[in-house]
Amino acid sequence: MAQAFLRNPFEKFLAYLLLCGLGFIMIFPFFYMFISSVKPHAEIVQFPPALLPQASWLWSNYAEVLKIVPIGTQLLNSAMVTVCVTLGWVITSVLAGYAFARIPFPGANTLFSMYLGTLMVPFAVLLVPMYLLMSWLGWVDKLAALIIPWLFSAYGTFLLRQAFLGLPKELEEAALIDGANRWGALFRIYVPLVYPAIATLATISFLYSWNSFTWPLVVISNKELKVVTQGLMDLQALYGGTRLDLVMAGSVMAVMPTLMVYLAAQRYFIEGVASSGMGGR
Amino acid sequence: MNARKLRDIVDGYTMLLPTLVGVLAFFAFPLLYSLYLAFTDAKLLQPADVPIKFVGLENFVFAFGNETFQEALYNTLFFSVMAMFFSVVPALLLAVLINEKIRGQSFFRSLYFVPVVASVVGVSLVWKFLFNKDFGWINLVIEWLRDTFYLDVIGIEPVSWLGNAKYAMTAVIVVFVWKTIGYNMVIFMAGLQGINKQLYEAASIDGANRWQTLTQITIPLLSPTTFFVVITTLISCLQVFDVPYALGWTRGNQAGPADSMLTTVAHLYREGFINNSTSYSSALAWILTLIIFAITVIQFRVSNRWVNYD
Numbered sequence: 001m002a003q004a005f006l007r008n009p010f011e012k013f014l015a016y017l018l019l020c021g022l023g024f025i026m027i028f029p030f031f032y033m034f035i036s037s038v039k040p041h042a043e044i045v046q047f048p049p050a051l052l053p054q055a056s057w058l059w060s061n062y063a064e065v066l067k068i069v070p071i072g073t074q075l076l077n078s079a080m081v082t083v084c085v086t087l088g089w090v091i092t093s094v095l096a097g098y099a100f101a102r103i104p105f106p107g108a109n110t111l112f113s114m115y116l117g118t119l120m121v122p123f124a125v126l127l128v129p130m131y132l133l134m135s136w137l138g139w140v141d142k143l144a145a146l147i148i149p150w151l152f153s154a155y156g157t158f159l160l161r162q163a164f165l166g167l168p169k170e171l172e173e174a175a176l177i178d179g180a181n182r183w184g185a186l187f188r189i190y191v192p193l194v195y196p197a198i199a200t201l202a203t204i205s206f207l208y209s210w211n212s213f214t215w216p217l218v219v220i221s222n223k224e225l226k227v228v229t230q231g232l233m234d235l236q237a238l239y240g241g242t243r244l245d246l247v248m249a250g251s252v253m254a255v256m257p258t259l260m261v262y263l264a265a266q267r268y269f270i271e272g273v274a275s276s277g278m279g280g281r
Numbered sequence: 282m283n284a285r286k287l288r289d290i291v292d293g294y295t296m297l298l299p300t301l302v303g304v305l306a307f308f309a310f311p312l313l314y315s316l317y318l319a320f321t322d323a324k325l326l327q328p329a330d331v332p333i334k335f336v337g338l339e340n341f342v343f344a345f346g347n348e349t350f351q352e353a354l355y356n357t358l359f360f361s362v363m364a365m366f367f368s369v370v371p372a373l374l375l376a377v378l379i380n381e382k383i384r385g386q387s388f389f390r391s392l393y394f395v396p397v398v399a400s401v402v403g404v405s406l407v408w409k410f411l412f413n414k415d416f417g418w419i420n421l422v423i424e425w426l427r428d429t430f431y432l433d434v435i436g437i438e439p440v441s442w443l444g445n446a447k448y449a450m451t452a453v454i455v456v457f458v459w460k461t462i463g464y465n466m467v468i469f470m471a472g473l474q475g476i477n478k479q480l481y482e483a484a485s486i487d488g489a490n491r492w493q494t495l496t497q498i499t500i501p502l503l504s505p506t507t508f509f510v511v512i513t514t515l516i517s518c519l520q521v522f523d524v525p526y527a528l529g530w531t532r533g534n535q536a537g538p539a540d541s542m543l544t545t546v547a548h549l550y551r552e553g554f555i556n557n558s559t560s561y562s563s564a565l566a567w568i569l570t571l572i573i574f575a576i577t578v579i580q581f582r583v584s585n586r587w588v589n590y591d
Contacts, residue, residue: 015378019385022375023392026463030395032418033407045416092303095296104286105293111301118308122520122573124546125566128325128553129311129318152303182292211400213523214546218554229402233527236406247406255403262398266391269398273464274471 033255037061037248044244061249069238071250073224074231078210079257081146081227085209086202088151093201094194097160098186102172112161118154123214131218145219146227150209156201159275163197164190200272203265210258228254318563325557340564350565352540353548356450360544361518363454368461369510375462376469377499390470393463401460405527408456412528414441443529446541453525453542457518465510472506473499512580516573522546545569 036044038057043050066072099105100112130149131140139145167190175185191198213229220226223234235250262269294301319340323333344350379389396404411417420439427433442452476499484494500507521544529537534555536543545565553562 012383015381015383019375019378019389023389025459026393026396028418029404029407029411029459030399032411033403036407036410044410047416048421049416049418092299096300099293099296103289103293103296105290108293111297115300115304118304120574120577121308121312122516122546122566122570124520124522124549125315125563125570126308126311127550128559128562128566129314130307131325131554132314132559133307133311149303149307152300152307154304157300182289182296186296207398211402213400213402213526214550217526218550229400232400232402232406236409237532240406240409244410248410251403251406255399258398258400259395262395266394270390270394270467273394273397273467 030255030259033248033251036245037252039245041243041245044248058245061245062253065235065246065249065253068246069231069235069250070223070226071228071231071235071253074226074228075253077143077225078228078254081143082206082209084147085150086205088147089153089156089205090198090202092152093156093160094186094191094198096157097162098164098190100157101161101164102169102190103182115154115157127214127218130215134219139219141220141222141225143220143225146212146216153201153205156205159197159201159272160194162275163194167193196268196271199265200268200275203261203268204272206261207258207269315563315566318560319567320564321560323560323563325553325559327559336560340561341568343561344564344568349540349543350545350548353543353545356541356543357519357521357545360450360454360457360521361515364457364461364518364521365511365514367454367458368465369507369514372462372465372510373469373503373507376466376473377495379466380470380473390463390467393466395463396460397464399460401523402527404460405456405524408452408459409443409528412442412452414439414444417442444538446537446539449529449537449541453521453528456524456528457521460524461514461517465514468510469503469506472503475506476502508580512577515576519569519573519576520546522550 035052038059038061039053040055040058043054096115100108134140134145137144139148171189171193172185175189176182180188211229212227216227216230217233220230223231226234232247232250232254236247239246320335320337321333322336322339327333375393379386411419414420419442423437423439427437427439440448442448480498480502481494484498489497525536525542525544525547529542530547531537534551536547536551546569549562549565549569552558552565
């Protein structure tokens with residue numbers, strides 16, 4: 001800004017105080033989660049609470065929680081679902097985004113606007129009929145139910161279409177004249193140029209699918225097939241009263257992967273949200 | 282040329298094929314099927330020898346006369362208004378503040394975004410313990426504030442946040458706002474980047490003070506972003522389910538104490554999957570869909586009047 005909103009050091013100081021205070025509120029629950037996961041239960045429930053573990057750091061809580069509930073398997077299920085869904089999003093969105101952006105074919109505009117319309121429908125309306133569909137297909141209590149219906153993304157198609165529209169047309173015309181076909185042009189010329197958009201899409205998809213909860217809750221009830229968010233709810237139901245340390249250790253394991261990926265690929269998360277405002281919703 | 286056009290049509294549809302099949306099978310079909318179910322008496326576990334009956338508007342009529350649904354709707358609207366206000370207005374102010382040339386700009390942005398990426402269930406469980414009436418940090422802070430500033434005279438006292446129907450929804454709002462502020466802030470920051478810097482220079486030359494700059498340049502020029510943030514936040518508020526579920530769902534399938542956290546989606550989840558009433562649940566889902574659709578349409582109309590798309 002040409003004209004500063006904050007004019008003197010005192011105002012800047014107040015602004016920092018506010019920003020740091022809020023930052024503390026944003027981070028404290030994570031800190032509390034981690035610290036509680038290495039405390040004994042008795043220290044979590046004492047009042048007033050202490051900030052750090054008093055006797056010793058109980059790393060064994062992690063081993064214990066992995067032993068008494070199948071949260072290890074559930075983490076793997078989440079990972080499996082997340083990888084498949086992310087690959088699916090990227091592949092189908094690249095293909096559809098390119099077709100919508102670059103290939104003139106009849107019906108393209110109508111299909112595209114209908115596709116965007118799907119974003120306006122709340123997921124809740126699909127819960128019941130999707131469950132019934134899954135039961136007809138025999139996919140209730142199968143990981144397929146968490147993967148196959150979610151391989152497509154209107155958001156991703158939109159994002160990739162925008163990315164492809166931003167590239168010069170001449171690139172492709174040159175390739176087509178040289179005898180390459182559309183597929184060659186797409187994979188050899190266009191895809192490498194939209195890697196940033198693909199990375200954004202992949203991070204958003206990762207987030208969305210790792211954190212998904214409502215649909216798994218409805219369609220998976222076998223505890224060996226549950227995803228980690230469901231596993232956490234079970235953990236809370238079993239040990240929420242007696243072993244908070246274990247519940248917190250489970251939470252750390254469920255939250256850690258997204259935090260790590262966020263730290264590594266922050267730029268893409270923030271760009272994904274800033275550019276479209278649809279990610280993670 | 283004609284061969285090329287034909288190839289384009291073939292290639293275009295081939296590339297769209299996976300997406301089209303997916304949208305038809307896992308979106309269009311369930312959507313229409315749900316509309317059909319809403320007008321029937323279908324059960325989740327429909328006995329094979331009992332045919333599904335068409336019942337007209339019965340499910341809808343029942344919903345509007347049903348006290349639980351009215352409560353769920355009221356809870357959802359109350360939640361949405363509060364959560365929307367507290368996750369949009371502070372996000373806007375924060376974005377303006379962080380957009381200043383201050384040290385650590387991207388650090389703060391990244392920091393406020395952390396809650397966005399974490400799993401709702403994971404963080405809700407932590408908040409559940411922070412809200413605990415016996416050992417939670419929130420009551421600890423409240424007690425400290427009370428004893429330091431004598432706030433008990435204005436009624437600030439530690440309470441049982443999640444155990445008392447009066448306060449349970451407040452807890453849901455706090456967690457939702459905490460998780461959404463950073464998200465909205467990032468969108469506002471992107472919007473602020475799009476405002477022409479010369480306008481600020483001109484305002485400064487004209488001797489505008491900062492409140493005039495804020496209210497007459499920043500806020501009006503940011504209005505398309507604000508409009509977008511308000512709509513998307515409202516739509517996600519109206520569908521809130523996982524936060525109240527993780528914070529307060531009980532073994533007896535109550536949403537918090539005395540069902541005080543029951544939102545529309547929680548209600549339709551319970552009707553559809555616990556109470557076996559597929560058709561009624563579908564009707565509820567369509568009522569929600571129509572509400573969301575109506576809000577979107579109204580907001581688009583209104584936006585033409587007050588949003589500045591310059």
